[in-house]
Amino acid sequence: MNPSSPPLARAEGPAAWAGVLLAFVPPGACSKPLSPAHPDPSPNRPPGSVLVLNGTPIHPEEVDEVGDAYAFLEPQDTPLQLRRIALSRSVFPRIAAQGLEPARRTEAEKLARSYRSALEAGNLPAGPLAGPMEIERKGRFLDLGFEMWRTALQAEPGKWSQVLETPGSFHILRVKSREEGSLPSLTWFTIGVFDFPYLDPETARATIEAALDRSRLTILDESWRDAVPAAWRYRLHAESP
Numbered sequence: 001m002n003p004s005s006p007p008l009a010r011a012e013g014p015a016a017w018a019g020v021l022l023a024f025v026p027p028g029a030c031s032k033p034l035s036p037a038h039p040d041p042s043p044n045r046p047p048g049s050v051l052v053l054n055g056t057p058i059h060p061e062e063v064d065e066v067g068d069a070y071a072f073l074e075p076q077d078t079p080l081q082l083r084r085i086a087l088s089r090s091v092f093p094r095i096a097a098q099g100l101e102p103a104r105r106t107e108a109e110k111l112a113r114s115y116r117s118a119l120e121a122g123n124l125p126a127g128p129l130a131g132p133m134e135i136e137r138k139g140r141f142l143d144l145g146f147e148m149w150r151t152a153l154q155a156e157p158g159k160w161s162q163v164l165e166t167p168g169s170f171h172i173l174r175v176k177s178r179e180e181g182s183l184p185s186l187t188w189f190t191i192g193v194f195d196f197p198y199l200d201p202e203t204a205r206a207t208i209e210a211a212l213d214r215s216r217l218t219i220l221d222e223s224w225r226d227a228v229p230a231a232w233r234y235r236l237h238a239e240s241p
Contacts (some may be wrong), residue, residue: 050221051087051228053095053236058087063227066090069150072184073141083227090146092232096211097167101198108198112163112170115194119160119172134192136176141185148173152189167208168199212236 049057067082070089077085098105111131118124141149147166155161155175164171172194179188199207217236219225228238 050219050224052218052220053092054099054215056095056098058091058095060224063087063091069146069153072150072153080227083224084229087227088229088232092212092215092236093167093208094165096215097199097204097208100207100211104198108170108196109163109165112172112194112196115196116160116163116172132194132196134194136190136192138188138190140181140188144189144191147171148191148193149185149189152178152191153184153187168201168204169195169197171195 046057048059050060051058063083063086064079066086067079070082070085071077074082074085115124115132137144137148144152145166147164148171151161151164151173152175155173157175157178160172160174162172164173173191175189175191177190181187197204212235215236217228217233217238219228219238219240222240225233225238228236232238
C-alpha cells in the first residue's frame with residue numbers, strides 16, 4: 001500500500017472521518033515554497049519521542065499501534081511501510097486537527113467521557129437526549145472508516161469502547177453484531193456510535209489540509225526520517241533539531 005494512494009474508504013457522515021482522511025495526499029508538493037507559513041513552536045521532547053509535529057511529540061508505540069491495524073489490510077507491507085501509512089493517514093491529520101479548536105476539543109472530549117461514564121453506569125436516559133444521540137451504522141472497513149473499523153475489530157460485543165479520536169471528532173461505540181468475512185476488512189459490523197465533533201464536519205477536511213500545509217515537523221530520531229514519506233517531509237517543512 002502506498003501512503004499517497006487513492007482513498008481506501010469513503011465518508012458517510014462524521015463517524016467516517018477516519019475513512020475520509022485515510023489518504024491525505026500532500027497537495028502541491030512540488031510547487032509549495034520551502035519557507036513555513038508560521039514559525040515552528042518550541043517542541044516538547046520527552047524521552048522516547050522520535051518526531052514532533054507542531055510541538056506535539058510522537059512516540060514509536062502510538063505509530064506502531066496504528067500500523068499493526070493497517071497490517072490486517074496489507075499484510076505484505078514491511079514495518080517501515082506500515083509506519084509511513086500510519087503517520088501520513090492517521091497520526092499527522094489527527095495532530096493537525098487537535099491544534100485548530102483547542103477549547104472546543106476539550107469540551108467535546110469532556111462530553112464524550114461523561115457520556116461513556118453514564119453509559120457504563122446505566123444512567124443515560126433511554127429517551128431523546130439534549131446532546132448527541134446514538135446512531136446505528138452498518139458495514140465493513142470501507143463503510144465504517146479505519147478508526148471505527150479497527151476499534152470494532154477488537155471490541156467485546158455489547159460493551160462500550162473507550163473514547164476514541166478521529167481528526168475533528170471524538171466517538172464512543174459498541175458492536176451490536178458481527179459477521180466474519182474471509183478477510184478482516186470484509187467483516188460486517190453493526191455498531192452504535194455517539195459522535196462528539198469539535199470541527200465542523202462539512203468543512204473539516206479542507207480545514208485540516210490547510211493546517212497540515214502550515215505544520216512543522218521536527219525529526220528527533222534520524223532513524224525515523226525514512227518513516228516519513230518524502231512528499232510529507234517537504235509538505236511539513238521537516239527539519240532536524
